Amino acid sequence: xxxxxxxxxxxxxxxxxxxxxxxxxxxxxxxxxxxxxxxxxxxxxxxxxxxxxxxxxxxxxxxxxxxxxxxxxxxxxxxxxxxxxxxxxxxxxxxxxxxxxxxxxxxxxxxxxxxxxxxxxxxxxxxxxxxxxxxxxxxxxxxxxxxxxxxxxxxxxxxxxxxxxxxxxxxxxxxxxxxxxxxxxxxxxxxxxxxxxxxxxxxxxxxxxxxxxxxxxxxxxxxxxxxxxxxxxxxxxxxxxxxxxxxxxxxxxxxxxxxxxxxxxxxxxxxxxxxxxxxxxxxxxxxxxxxxxxxxxxxxxxxxxxxxxxxxxxxxx
Amino acid sequence: xxxxxxxxxxxxxxxxxxxxxxxxxxxxxxxxxxxxxxxxxxxxxxxxxxxxxxxxxxxxxxxxxxxxxxxxxxxxxxxxxxxxxxxxxxxxxxxxxxxxxxxxxxxxxxxxxxxxxxxxxxxxxxxxxxxxxxxxxxxxxxxxxxxxxxxxxxxxxxxxxxxxxxxxxxxxxxxxxxxxxxxxxxxxxxxxxxxxxxxxxxxxxxxxxxxxxxxxxxxxxxxxxxxxxxxxxxxxxxxxxxxxxxxxxxxxxxxxxxxxxxxxxxxxxxxxxxxxxxxxxxxxxxxxxxxxxxxxxxxxxxxxxx
Ligand SMILES: Nc1nc2c(ncn2[C@@H]2O[C@H](COP(=O)(O)OP(=O)(O)OP(=O)(O)O)[C@@H](O)[C@H]2O)c(=O)[nH]1
Ligand SMILES: Nc1nc2c(ncn2[C@@H]2O[C@H](COP(=O)(O)OP(=O)(O)OP(=O)(O)O)[C@@H](O)[C@H]2O)c(=O)[nH]1
Ligand SMILES: [Mg+2]
Ligand SMILES: [Mg+2]
Numbered sequence: 347x348x349x350x351x352x353x354x355x356x357x358x359x360x361x362x363x364x365x366x367x368x369x370x371x372x373x374x375x376x377x378x379x380x381x382x383x384x385x386x387x388x389x390x391x392x393x394x395x396x397x398x399x400x401x402x403x404x405x406x407x408x409x410x411x412x413x414x415x416x417x418x419x420x421x422x423x424x425x426x427x428x429x430x431x432x433x434x435x436x437x438x439x440x441x442x443x444x445x446x447x448x449x450x451x452x453x454x455x456x457x458x459x460x461x462x463x464x465x466x467x468x469x470x471x472x473x474x475x476x477x478x479x480x481x482x483x484x485x486x487x488x489x490x491x492x493x494x495x496x497x498x499x500x501x502x503x504x505x506x507x508x509x510x511x512x513x514x515x516x517x518x519x520x521x522x523x524x525x526x527x528x529x530x531x532x533x534x535x536x537x538x539x540x541x542x543x544x545x546x547x548x549x550x551x552x553x554x555x556x557x558x559x560x561x562x563x564x565x566x567x568x569x570x571x572x573x574x575x576x577x578x579x580x581x582x583x584x585x586x587x588x589x590x591x592x593x594x595x596x597x598x599x600x601x602x603x604x605x606x607x608x609x610x611x612x613x614x615x616x617x618x619x620x621x622x623x624x625x626x627x628x629x630x631x632x633x634x635x636x637x638x639x640x641x642x643x644x645x646x647x648x649x650x651x652x653x654x655x656x657x658x659x660x661x662x663x
Numbered sequence: 664x665x666x667x668x669x670x671x672x673x674x675x676x677x678x679x680x681x682x683x684x685x686x687x688x689x690x691x692x693x694x695x696x697x698x699x700x701x702x703x704x705x706x707x708x709x710x711x712x713x714x715x716x717x718x719x720x721x722x723x724x725x726x727x728x729x730x731x732x733x734x735x736x737x738x739x740x741x742x743x744x745x746x747x748x749x750x751x752x753x754x755x756x757x758x759x760x761x762x763x764x765x766x767x768x769x770x771x772x773x774x775x776x777x778x779x780x781x782x783x784x785x786x787x788x789x790x791x792x793x794x795x796x797x798x799x800x801x802x803x804x805x806x807x808x809x810x811x812x813x814x815x816x817x818x819x820x821x822x823x824x825x826x827x828x829x830x831x832x833x834x835x836x837x838x839x840x841x842x843x844x845x846x847x848x849x850x851x852x853x854x855x856x857x858x859x860x861x862x863x864x865x866x867x868x869x870x871x872x873x874x875x876x877x878x879x880x881x882x883x884x885x886x887x888x889x890x891x892x893x894x895x896x897x898x899x900x901x902x903x904x905x906x907x908x909x910x911x912x913x914x915x916x917x918x919x920x921x922x923x924x925x926x927x928x929x930x931x932x933x934x935x936x937x938x939x940x941x942x943x944x945x946x947x948x949x950x951x952x953x954x955x956x957x958x959x960x961x962x963x964x965x966x967x968x969x
Contacts, residue, residue, distance in 0.1 A: 374709065380890040383704045454912060454940065455774030455885065463805075485940070486817075487810025494805035551915040580772065582706035582889020582921045591916075615773060618858040619891040644773070644803070 359401050360408055365394045368412050379661050381624030382583045385631050393419055417658055423627055424654040426636035430610065432572070433472055436542055439571065440474065445535040447543040447568065449528075450612070451561055452576035453588055454549030457614035457641055459488065461576060462544050463495035465612075465639065467646035469542045470503045470512055477540040479531035480517035481524040481564065482548040489517050492546060499646075514540065524548070525564040532568060545570065552591035561592075562599035565606050574638065575608040577629050578615045585628035593633065608633055613652070614641035621660040626652065669918050672701035673746070677739055686734040688725055695719060698742065705920030707749065708893040711927055715745045743954070749923050751950035752930045757879045757907050761793060764843045766850045766875055768835075770868055770899060771883035773856030776911030778807065780883055780937055781853045782814040783945040784909075787935075788849045789820060795849035798838030799824035800831040800871055803855040811853055818942055821847075831855065831867060836874040852877065859898035872903045881907045881934070884925045886917035896928035905929045911937035914944065 369390045376386035393415045402411065432448075439446035448465070450458045459482070466476045478496060482488035496515040503512040516531035528545050535543045547564065550557035565573055575592055577585060589608065597605040611629050619625075630637055637652040676697035683690040695716050702712045722741045723734075759765035767784070769777045778801070785795040797815050799822065801807035808824040815822035823838035835852050842850045852875055857864035872880065882896060882905045899905050908929060910922045913936050926933060933948045 377703050378709045378890060383700070453887070453915065455776060457774060460805075485810070486813035487806040487808075489806075490809035491804075491806030498805075551912070553916050554914075578774070580885070580889065580891050581887045583704055584706075584887040584889075584915070584917045587916050588887075615858075617860055618772060618895070620860070620894065622889070622891045625889065 359399055360397050360411065362394075362398055364408055365398060365412070368408065369394045372412065372416060376624060376627075376661065378622075379624040380579075380582060380619070380622040380628075381661070382586045382628040384583070384586055385628050386624075389416070389419055389423075389627075389631075413662065417662055420627060420658045420661055421654060423631045424637070424652065424657060427634065430636045430638055432638060433469075435571065436469065436474060440541045445477070445532060445540050445543045446572075447532055447545065447570040448572045448574060449545040449547065449565060449568070449570040450574050450576055451547050451565075451592065452549060453551055456549065456576050456578040456581075457612075458482075458549065458576045459491055459495075459546050460644065461612050461614055461639065461641045461649065462546050463492070463499070464641065464646050464649040466495070466499060466513060466542075466544055467502075468649060470499060474541040475511075475539065476513045476542045476544060477531060477535040477538075478513070478515050479528050479543055479545045480515060481528050481531075482546050483518070483520045483522050483524055483527065484548040488546070488548065489519060492517070514538075524560060525567050528564055528568045543570075552588050552595070555595075558591070558595035559599045562596050562605075565596060566600040566602055569606065572609045573606055574610050574612050575629075575633070575635075576612045576614060577625065579613055579619045579623065579625045580615050581625050581628075583628075585625050586632050589629055589632045608635055610635050610638035612639045612641065613637050616640045616650075617642045617648070621663060623657045623660045626657050627661070669701055669705040669920060672704075673698050673742075676701065677742060680735050680738060686738070691720070691723060691738060694738070702920060705918035706887075706889045706892075706922075707920040708890060708924040708927075710893065711749065711924060715749070718745050747950070747954055748927070750926055750933065750954055752926055752932055754930060754932060756932045756934050759788060759793065759849055759878075761848060764847060764850055765879070766839055766843075766852065766877045767879045767881060768852045768854065768872060768875060768877035768903075769881050769883055770854055770903065770905070771856065772858055772885070772888075772895060775856065775883045775885045776909075776937055777856065777883045778810050778853050779814070779940065780909055780911055780935075780945070781811070781851045782818055782820065783937065783942055784881075784935065785815075785820050785849060785851045786818045786942050787945055789818070793848040794846065795820055795851065796838075796842040796845075796847045797822040798835060798842070798850060798852045800835035800838070800852050801855040802829050802831045802834065807853075807855070814942070832870045832874045835871045839875045859895055865898070865902045868899075869902055879907055880905045881909055882925060882929055882931065883909050883911060884922040886910050886913045886919040886922050887915065888921040890921065892921045893924040893928050896925035900929040900931075905931055907931050907934045909933065909935045909937065910948075914938040 373390045436446040499513045505512040518527045593607045596607045640650045642648045719741045789795045799808045799811040938944045
């Protein structure tokens, strides 16, 4: 891919013409790795702008200079602006005798419920009591899906006293108002000393106004500690539109002065994409928020932190 | 309309040829660049986009065309032909035969919409007067049987499944046999989501396929999928005999171009599209009228079918 740079070695300063050709190739390279075209464009333009007119060192080729600049840019996008430590935050909440509330949202079928269950497992492993709120009251089987996870997790973490379960499912069946159920669930968690509340919501398309309004309401009235956007690594250019419109809807429909928007991203199905890891860049770049968890499979232990270096390497390969 | 954005951009690119004073290699390249950008922004696989560009370029020989030939028309036809290839592999779409059991097996990546679409399709044929039934051969996903059961019950479609049996092959074979014995005409088998990286899941898909010997295997794709689609679709096709494609979630903003790669990779036509979570949000798909509508070209078929 980068062989084209060879002929350019030895120039004193980097010219616009040299960059034009390289930038085009870089763009396609990123798009091939599933970075949204719009983001690939912006990234390449900014790298080119930064390098234009820059003097080259004696042994430096344009090739490696561009490569390094792009690598730096990608690393910066994928590195959280402030450190994320969900467990520490949850423990701080526990100290204040308040349940730590996390809401999961995203479009249909991306893995919200499954990764919620994995995160429940992770909290249980860390000795916190978890309440799951079944606030997808629409999709067929959504409640039973969580019930199955609850039962499995309960068997894994039975606790000493069956009256004080480590994991609990707060459910009110189908058709009811999700925001209301979330509120009851949080109250139940407070009353029964659960440390963490994980709120599952129905999948929704970012353009579906009634459903986006309902989500904004759920978040506004319940003020969770964390709003996680769940997006799948399989998604292409849509990644940008999804996060932009989720944020927009949460802001516009909440009619609040300081509306709550997406605090972090759960990037799922990372095991299905080989080296086409670009969705991570699209989502992180667009939201400016950290990728808090990465889903790498369908079992409880398939939950990882983002390995920024590995992702950047895959992108540059 | 579905893929409307892409259509608009391509149409605009082709129109730009009309404004060019001379139609030469440069004008062609400029137009192709615009089209390719639009395709990439719609998630069409990078390899397919490169192929399209090459094919159009190779089919236009400016030296030979020097005479009175209508260059614009030639270029347009070449572009249409290549776009058609993206959505239409040229094989005849499968259709069920009344009066005999038609076994259809759904396969696809996790969360692509298989279970939802199974009921939609069963419902569609039920309304066309066929005796239809559903079989839940997903023993893996939490709540999978409940999901299918609730959907089927709502649509009054008979279904088969088992809460305790963990072997999907066994359930699939039993369910299909049961409904065959009862003279059902359309028997739809839902399976678990899977991906090429997990070989055991692919092995399981092959076993289910061997057990039920489906008349048609449908690969279900989410419209929002990006560049990973091609490799996955190819792997599914290599393992089992995928013969049709359904693209779901086209009610969203997604342009669906990534899913189109599944057509090329499986050499299978898109037969239906899903446009919502509700059971009737489901439409048959006709590639030819789709592309001509997409490009706002009523006479496209006559252009291509020569
Ligand atoms: N391979 C893989 N599959 C996953 C991952 N996370 C979730 N899945 C699968 O994706 C499918 C959909 O997951 P769900 O958790 O039901 O998705 P959802 O977003 O809750 O779906 P809706 O509630 O219907 O919108 C299931 O088959 C999961 O097993 C992952 O990290 N890797
Ligand atoms: N908006 C919209 N949502 C859809 C459409 N088709 C399916 N869905 C939703 O997508 C999500 C996943 O659908 P499922 O039918 O469970 O997908 P699946 O392929 O069976 O998932 P697994 O069995 O876990 O692999 C659900 O929330 C469905 O309601 C569609 O055409 N439009
Ligand atoms: Mg869910
Ligand atoms: Mg399913």
